[in-house]
Amino acid sequence: MKMNVAPSEKSRSTTLSVDEVEAEVLRRLKLQQKEVTSIAVDNIKEEEIKNNDNKKKDDGHDRRFPKTISKIAYGSALISKNDFIQQFDYGIPKPPSKREHERDPGKDDVLLLYGSKKSLPDVSTGIVHTNDGPTPDIPHLTATYATKNCAVMNVIYTDTHGGEDQCMAIVGNYESYHIQRWLRFDGTKVDKSIPLHAVGRGVQSNGQDKFEAPSDSYALQNQALLKTYFDRLDETMAILKPMAASCAGDDNTVIVMVCNTGQSDLLINFFCSADARGFGDVVRKKLLIFATDEGVLEIAKGLGVNVFYDEKVSTFSV
Amino acid sequence: MPEEEAKRYGDRAFTQMMYAKIVTVQLINRMGYDVLFQDVDVVWYKNPLPFFHDKENPSHTFDILFQDDGARSLRYAPYSANTGFYYVRNNDKTKFLFRSLLFLGDMVLSMTSHQQALAALLDEHSSLTGLRVKTLSGNEFPGGYQ
Numbered sequence: 001m002k003m004n005v006a007p008s009e010k011s012r013s014t015t016l017s018v019d020e021v022e023a024e025v026l027r028r029l030k031l032q033q034k035e036v037t038s039i040a041v042d043n044i045k046e047e048e049i050k051n052n053d054n055k056k057k058d059d060g061h062d063r064r065f066p067k068t069i070s071k072i073a074y075g076s077a078l079i080s081k082n083d084f085i086q087q088f089d090y091g092i093p094k095p096p097s098k099r100e101h102e103r104d105p106g107k108d109d110v111l112l113l114y115g116s117k118k119s120l121p122d123v124s125t126g127i128v129h130t131n132d133g134p135t136p137d138i139p140h141l142t143a144t145y146a147t148k149n150c151a152v153m154n155v156i157y158t159d160t161h162g163g164e165d166q167c168m169a170i171v172g173n174y175e176s177y178h179i180q181r182w183l184r185f186d187g188t189k190v191d192k193s194i195p196l197h198a199v200g201r202g203v204q205s206n207g208q209d210k211f212e213a214p215s216d217s218y219a220l221q222n223q224a225l226l227k228t229y230f231d232r233l234d235e236t237m238a239i240l241k242p243m244a245a246s247c248a249g250d251d252n253t254v255i256v257m258v259c260n261t262g263q264s265d266l267l268i269n270f271f272c273s274a275d276a277r278g279f280g281d282v283v284r285k286k287l288l289i290f291a292t293d294e295g296v297l298e299i300a301k302g303l304g305v306n307v308f309y310d311e312k313v314s315t316f317s318v
Numbered sequence: 319m320p321e322e323e324a325k326r327y328g329d330r331a332f333t334q335m336m337y338a339k340i341v342t343v344q345l346i347n348r349m350g351y352d353v354l355f356q357d358v359d360v361v362w363y364k365n366p367l368p369f370f371h372d373k374e375n376p377s378h379t380f381d382i383l384f385q386d387d388g389a390r391s392l393r394y395a396p397y398s399a400n401t402g403f404y405y406v407r408n409n410d411k412t413k414f415l416f417r418s419l420l421f422l423g424d425m426v427l428s429m430t431s432h433q434q435a436l437a438a439l440l441d442e443h444s445s446l447t448g449l450r451v452k453t454l455s456g457n458e459f460p461g462g463y464q
Contacts, residue, residue, distance in 0.1 A: 255353075273361040
């Protein structure tokens with residue numbers, strides 16, 4: 001029996017017998033096995049080298065982290081989260097139920113990883129080694145002391161989303177300032193049996209995407225809005241400039257509100273409230289109302305406040 | 319623009335007002351002024367301007383400060399910034415932020431939320447340009463029913 005097979009390097013357009021095909025398959029399998037075995041041996045050797053390296057002690061002390069990650073984690077310390085956030089306020093709030101002094105169980109401390117010997121605080125007992133202090137625990141330090149010699153600090157905020165089975169990987173590599181999100185998600189459903197896939201940060205554990213890219217129709221609507229904006233820009237600025245300058249006064253601040261007739265009750269309430277509390281004059285001087293219809297234009301004028309209205313802009317529709 | 323009040327979050331009137339809120343802040347910001355933006359449903363217990371102008375206040379180092387929305391959902395992460403009350407200091411970083419938001423109208427429209435689009439931008443700009451964003455304490459600037 002003869003059969004056609006994919007042409008090999010030597011025998012293009014030749015026809016092989018079944019026996020010859022079998023022999024060729026066996027030959028290639030053996031070659032592959034040899035390669036796999038060779039790679040496995042190399043990996044084992046590499047692991048042995050790493051393990052030997054990692055077993056090394058520094059002056060008889062056991063390292064907390066292996067040398068294979070010494071440029072990411074040379075040592076570590078714990079810092080109270082409240083202390084850390086107070087010291088390094090990036091503006092991000094705590095959970096609404098947690099006030100500055102309150103605990104956040106399971107997230108009470110910050111794990112600080114030192115990237116080099118130079119970054120360690122003056123006394124580094126327990127930071128690099130597990131057996132040079134009274135206990136093998138990671139030392140708990142103040143935010144100020146722990147970071148005393150950190151010339152640079154990268155901070156990662158993360159959450160476990162209500163006990164989600166989440167892992168965190170820190171990879172020493174070409175630097176990225178964004179956190180990658182990987183999820184067992186095939187584009188339609190989340191399933192623990194499928195491999196982890198890179199997803200956008202808006203993809204939730206239920207597969208819903210909070211940050212889908214906008215479609216062309218939204219792009220066209222935005223184009224129309226921008227056209228109105230740029231068509232009216234010079235004229236708008238000419239009217240607005242003296243109004244804004246008057247509101248800005250000495251402290252360079254303008255209070256801005258946008259209002260339509262349907263919200264005018266709320267606007268009047270704001271003025272009544274401000275008058276009752278004694279800062280109605282501040283509001284009348286500093287506030288610039290952008291009226292989106294003629295109704296609120298008249299109401300704002302009646303309240304004695306700066307108001308801007310452009311009929312041509314107000315007629316645009318989304 | 320609609321004359322009627324928005325009936326629900328994200329309806330047509332809401333969306334149009336939302337875009338107007340972006341443009342107005344962007345215009346005043348581009349003129350070189352600091353801006354305190356607030357929705358009409360906000361009332362003051364105290365005049366907030368001295369808080370933002372106080373150079374001794376640790377918050378003075380921030381470029382843009384928001385009332386806390388209170389939600390900690392993914393779409394508002396990480397600042398949970400409430401676009402119903404916020405203060406913008408005038409500088410190149412905030413000008414770039416609001417220009418970017420202006421051009422991000424397709425995202426605003428698709429999400430029917432300029433708060434969500436701005437939330438995403440705040441994260442990007444704080445990383446990219448070093449924009450300093452601060453969510454204000456709920457004790458000093460409470461939101462919601464009081």
